[in-house]
Ligand SMILES: [Fe+2]
């Protein structure tokens with residue numbers, strides 16, 4: 001499907017994943033790792049903004065399962081941001097951060113969005129609403 005929400009988000013997820021890998025690889029060069037981490041943080045925050053403010057807020061879920069899914073996704077965003085803060089704190093003190101939590105949480109989260117949540121959204125939404133979401137997402141996500 002051309003220009004689907006799934007496709008845009010999948011590309012974004014890959015980019016975000018590559019950034020956290022790069023932070024980890026760059027250590028023990030803490031100064032450089034902090035620079036890459038800041039890029040990762042900014043991109044992750046923008047990504048969550050697009051998901052929460054552009055997609056979920058315009059999407060009125062039709063079943064209680066969908067509302068529950070959005071609720072779960074929002075909670076996972078909070079957990080991921082919390083792990084991100086922990087890493088930021090370690091990096092600021094030149095201490096080796098623990099990347100395993102954020103990597104696992106991101107992987108599970110992204111798998112659900114890529115395989116289930118966004119494909120379903122692409123299938124269910126009418127084209128006009130989808131177009132609005134994609135246009136707005138693209139204003140935030142520069143490719
Ligand atoms: Fe998400």
Ligand SMILES: [Fe+2]
Nearest residue numbers: 009013051113
């Ligand atoms: Fe996402």
